[in-house]
Amino acid sequence: MLEIRNLTKIYEDGTKALDNVSFSVPDGEFLVVIGLSGSGKSTLLRCINRLIDPTDGEIIWNGEDLAKLQGEDLRKARRKIGMVFQHFNLVERSTVLTNLLTGRLGYAKTWPTMLHRFSKADRDKAWATLARMGIEDQAHKLARELSGGQQQRVGISRALMQDPELMLADEPVASLDPVLAHSILQHLENLNKEDELTIICSLHYLDLVQRYSTSVIGLREGHLVYQGTKKEIQKMTDDEFKTIYGEEAVRISDTSLEGSVGEVVEE
Amino acid sequence: MKAKKDRVYKEEPSLPSLVPAWLAALLSAIIPGLGQSLGRAIKRGIIIFGSFASLVGLLIWRFRIAAPRDTGIVDIVLKAFRLQPVFIVIAVFFGLMYIWNIVDAYQVSKAAGKPDKRKPVIVFALILIVFFLIGWQIGKIDLYGFVTQFDDSFPILKQVLWPWEKAISYPTEEVIGTAELGYPCTDSPPPQSEPREEKPYLIADPTCGTPTLEEVGKNPETDEWERMVTPGTVIHVEGFNFDPDQEVEIWWRDSAGRFYIHRDLETDTNLKVMPDEDGYFEVDLVWPFPIGDTIRTNVQGVAEWQLQGKQISRIGTWEISEELELAFVLMIETIFIGMMATFFGVILSVPVSFLAARNLMSANAFTLGIYYFVRFILNVIRSIEPLIWAILAIIIVGLGPFAGILALTVHSIAALGKLYSEAIESIDPGPIEAVQATGANWFQIVMFGVVPQIIPPFVSFTIYRWDINIRMSTIIGIVGGGGIGYILVQWIRNWKYQEAGIAVWFIAITVAVLDYVSAEIRERFV
Ligand SMILES: Nc1ncnc2c1ncn2[C@@H]1O[C@H](COP(=O)(O)OP(=O)(O)O)[C@@H](O)[C@H]1O
Numbered sequence: 057m058l059e060i061r062n063l064t065k066i067y068e069d070g071t072k073a074l075d076n077v078s079f080s081v082p083d084g085e086f087l088v089v090i091g092l093s094g095s096g097k098s099t100l101l102r103c104i105n106r107l108i109d110p111t112d113g114e115i116i117w118n119g120e121d122l123a124k125l126q127g128e129d130l131r132k133a134r135r136k137i138g139m140v141f142q143h144f145n146l147v148e149r150s151t152v153l154t155n156l157l158t159g160r161l162g163y164a165k166t167w168p169t170m171l172h173r174f175s176k177a178d179r180d181k182a183w184a185t186l187a188r189m190g191i192e193d194q195a196h197k198l199a200r201e202l203s204g205g206q207q208q209r210v211g212i213s214r215a216l217m218q219d220p221e222l223m224l225a226d227e228p229v230a231s232l233d234p235v236l237a238h239s240i241l242q243h244l245e246n247l248n249k250e251d252e253l254t255i256i257c258s259l260h261y262l263d264l265v266q267r268y269s270t271s272v273i274g275l276r277e278g279h280l281v282y283q284g285t286k287k288e289i290q291k292m293t294d295d296e297f298k299t300i301y302g303e304e305a306v307r308i309s310d311t312s313l314e315g316s317v318g319e320v321v322e323e
Numbered sequence: 324m325k326a327k328k329d330r331v332y333k334e335e336p337s338l339p340s341l342v343p344a345w346l347a348a349l350l351s352a353i354i355p356g357l358g359q360s361l362g363r364a365i366k367r368g369i370i371i372f373g374s375f376a377s378l379v380g381l382l383i384w385r386f387r388i389a390a391p392r393d394t395g396i397v398d399i400v401l402k403a404f405r406l407q408p409v410f411i412v413i414a415v416f417f418g419l420m421y422i423w424n425i426v427d428a429y430q431v432s433k434a435a436g437k438p439d440k441r442k443p444v445i446v447f448a449l450i451l452i453v454f455f456l457i458g459w460q461i462g463k464i465d466l467y468g469f470v471t472q473f474d475d476s477f478p479i480l481k482q483v484l485w486p487w488e489k490a491i492s493y494p495t496e497e498v499i500g501t502a503e504l505g506y507p508c509t510d511s512p513p514p515q516s517e518p519r520e521e522k523p524y525l526i527a528d529p530t531c532g533t534p535t536l537e538e539v540g541k542n543p544e545t546d547e548w549e550r551m552v553t554p555g556t557v558i559h560v561e562g563f564n565f566d567p568d569q570e571v572e573i574w575w576r577d578s579a580g581r582f583y584i585h586r587d588l589e590t591d592t593n594l595k596v597m598p599d600e601d602g603y604f605e606v607d608l609v610w611p612f613p614i615g616d617t618i619r620t621n622v623q624g625v626a627e628w629q630l631q632g633k634q635i636s637r638i639g640t641w642e643i644s645e646e647l648e649l650a651f652v653l654m655i656e657t658i659f660i661g662m663m664a665t666f667f668g669v670i671l672s673v674p675v676s677f678l679a680a681r682n683l684m685s686a687n688a689f690t691l692g693i694y695y696f697v698r699f700i701l702n703v704i705r706s707i708e709p710l711i712w713a714i715l716a717i718i719i720v721g722l723g724p725f726a727g728i729l730a731l732t733v734h735s736i737a738a739l740g741k742l743y744s745e746a747i748e749s750i751d752p753g754p755i756e757a758v759q760a761t762g763a764n765w766f767q768i769v770m771f772g773v774v775p776q777i778i779p780p781f782v783s784f785t786i787y788r789w790d791i792n793i794r795m796s797t798i799i800g801i802v803g804g805g806g807i808g809y810i811l812v813q814w815i816r817n818w819k820y821q822e823a824g825i826a827v828w829f830i831a832i833t834v835a836v837l838d839y840v841s842a843e844i845r846e847r848f849v
């Protein structure tokens with residue numbers, strides 16, 4: 057159970073990216089965060105694993121306030137939270153295998169990793185994960201040599217290497233075409249269903265939201281403006297969606313024919 | 324559409340000219356550019372005025388140099404025209420430029436206040452042409468001389484381009500074949516030389532006679548004192564067993580033991596004869612006169628002379644010439660100068676590059692200050708050529724390779740510091756964030772997020788610099804910074820073009836190999 061209480065983030069330049077946001081995510085949930093570009097989705101996700109320090113509020117996870125953690129404790133907590141990024145954020149000049157093993161850094165001893173030494177168990181786990189994501193044959197390629205869809209699978213694999221209990225996915229499919237988007241989200245859905253991994257994922261398209269989410273929250277200018285269950289979101293019409301979301305909201309199926317998916321909501 | 328509009332020439336478009344067009348033209352005739360300025364094209368006017376002023380200055384200077392002894396404008400100009408016809412061309416274009424400046428002033432002030440303006444293409448084109456022509460004259464550009472002298476210099480160029488005769492040398496030995504002569508002739512003249520196996524000898528015929536004699540005496544016909552020369556006996560000389568195809572010098576030894584080389588009186592050069600493939604030659608020689616008065620005679624009263632055929636002959640097989648060895652050794656020194664400079668440069672520029680990377684240094688005003696300071700210093704160091712750094716280094720540590728290493732190190736730090744810092748600045752924060760999100764600690768983040776991103780550009784820049792440093796080290800010797808450049812200039816100054824050619828070849832080969840290797844490595848790494 058993840059519980060966000062009164063979370064506020066004000067950036068150094070004064071931008072109030074999150075304003076008193078509270079919600080909770082039961083274990084095993086596939087929570088989708090929707091909202092316009094600039095509404096604070098990335099900020100919210102980055103606050104949870106403390107890539108960004110929140111200005112105020114609590115992030116209670118397994119009885120611990122993540123917002124207060126420092127140093128070693130923070131790193132220990134981060135190990136259990138995987139993260140997937142819109143632009144994959146792979147180390148492009150490293151191999152796929154190395155990118156996966158990076159996911160084990162939090163568990164490994166520091167000095168062996170300085171020499172790129174990982175335990176046999178870690179290596180086996182990497183190969184198993186690659187096999188699970190169907191990219192075994194790419195293991196020794198440089199990450200930048202892969203296609204977008206493959207790169208995102210590496211991104212998910214890296215997060216899986218952490219043995220996460222929570223997965224944060226910040227617009228994981230916004231840089232991909234619709235077919236790939238479904239394929240990546242299906243991977244996440246599998247993890248959610250089979251591994252009972254809690255997932256918090258920001259998405260843009262109503263049909264993707266309806267298809268994959270088990271619950272939804274909506275952000276607008278840093279405020280929490282919508283909270284809905286799967287049922288509620290299923291019944292939602294485009295017009296309702298737009299009132300929460302903004303005029304730009306579209307279904308991915310509307311845009312796929314024009315091939316301009318990535319530009320619908322610009323990041 | 325918008326961008327296009329912006330490019331239309333505008334200059335205070337709405338204001339009308341301050342003076343009528345004819346007056347603008349007149350003013351520009353007196354002071355070029357003034358008419359344009361008053362015609363509301365101030366920038367154009369200033370540029371035209373500046374161009375005219377500097378061109379006139381340049382022309383006065385060049386004309387004076389061309390005709391330094393003349394006074395009076397007309398004399399100077401005519402002399403310059405005569406001596407260097409390019410001045411005529413310059414003058415024509417200068418005149419055109421002047422006239423067009425007047426026309427331009429007229430048109431500009433006429434068009435002032437109207438929306439559509441004339442672009443100053445022609446007048447600026449003319450200004451450029453005049454600058455170009457003056458540059459031609461200042462640069463003493465002489466294509467005719469280039470072409471004609473190219474022919475004359477061809478023998479030297481050939482030596483430089485194909486210097487390999489000097490790459491090997493042979494150990495040599497002086498071999499001598501002799502024949503005995505006697506003066507005057509007696510009943511028993513000196514015997515003929517004994518034929519020798521393998522070794523050279525001369526056969527003279529006859530073996531006795533008279534040297535050329537010089538007397539001062541009274542000419543019985545004119546009854547005056549004169550120098551009278553009686554030519555010596557002509558001796559037919561045959562040489563045997565000499566080295567084929569190697570010149571032989573003929574020497575005389577007189578009775579007092581003095582040696583002189585036989586001069587060919589017709590050409591006034593030392594006589595050199597070339598043996599045929601059997602090592603044989605024959606030549607007729609006039610017995611020269613002895614220098615000095617001392618004549619020693621043996622018991623029979625005969626002065627004993629000797630005729631010698633001397634040959635510098637190769638013994639044994641070829642060996643590497645001293646010059647080739649020197650060039651080779653110095654080339655190695657050169658490569659190591661470049662290598663050591665790169666090594667020190669890399670070590671020192673890595674820390675510097677962190678200070679010069681904006682993304683690392685923009686945390687607060689203090690670090691940003693350091694950033695600007697370091698950047699400034701790097702730019703200053705970089706803008707001073709390595710050759711100048713070498714001269715400074717020589718003042719400190721004296722001539723030699725260390726000075727070269729110092730100079731190139733200093734320049735490398737600046738150049739690499741900048742390149743490295745730009746590599747650091749272009750690091751993508753995304754992967755670093757991702758590594759951080761896995762729970763990695765600081766060392767791990769650096770090792771897995773930062774290092775993979777900067778290693779390839781660092782390696783690439785380092786090799787690029789290594790390449791440059793070795794090129795530089797080949798010429799740093801010119802000012803005394805060690806390496807092959809030093810001996811190269813020495814050889815050129817001493818007209819040893821073949822030796823210089825060897826050095827040039829070494830440099831060219833090294834640089835070419837390096838070029839290939841560095842390109843290859845960079846391709847692998849990046
Ligand atoms: N590092 C930052 N410094 C200042 N403002 C930021 C920073 N990151 C994001 N913001 C601002 O915070 C707001 C929320 O941004 P973000 O969380 O990225 O939104 P989203 O992911 O929904 O597009 C935006 O107004 C954005 O400009």
Ligand SMILES: [Mg+2]
Pocket residue numbers: 094097098099226227323
């Ligand atoms: Mg975002």
